[in-house]
Amino acid sequence: MLDSLDTIEELATSGRPLYVRYSEGYESDTQGGSIDFESGLELPGLAVNPLTPEDWWTRPLGDWLARQLCQYKHLQEKNPDRFAWILTGEQVGRGPDCEPLLVEVEPIARLSPRLLDEAEKRYRRNFDAEKGPEDSEPA
16 A cells, blocks of 8 residues: 555656556455446456656656556546556557556556555646636737
């Protein structure tokens, strides 16, 4: 169980790509893969959110992590049996929202509620959280 963003930062600099997933856990996920609920199709891997920043990211690593951890937190809010956990694996494609799909999954750690609260506070403090192009003022 990881309890702080600093701990994830240490893991994220280990050289292997890391991802976060909100689900009922590794054991549950081995029983069946991710589903694209709009089409009804089973995806060829587990849908995840990357914790390794893209090359264009120039802000602090902790900001990237906080943002990524918050992007699918609503899944846990809708289903309390879901929790956030970090994993690695082989990317075999992308899902309908362009999310990476993984096979050969290796679980790394579960994230504590305290860590997710820390991430959400940082996300809301350092970003225009949930702002989209429709929210911009015209030039």
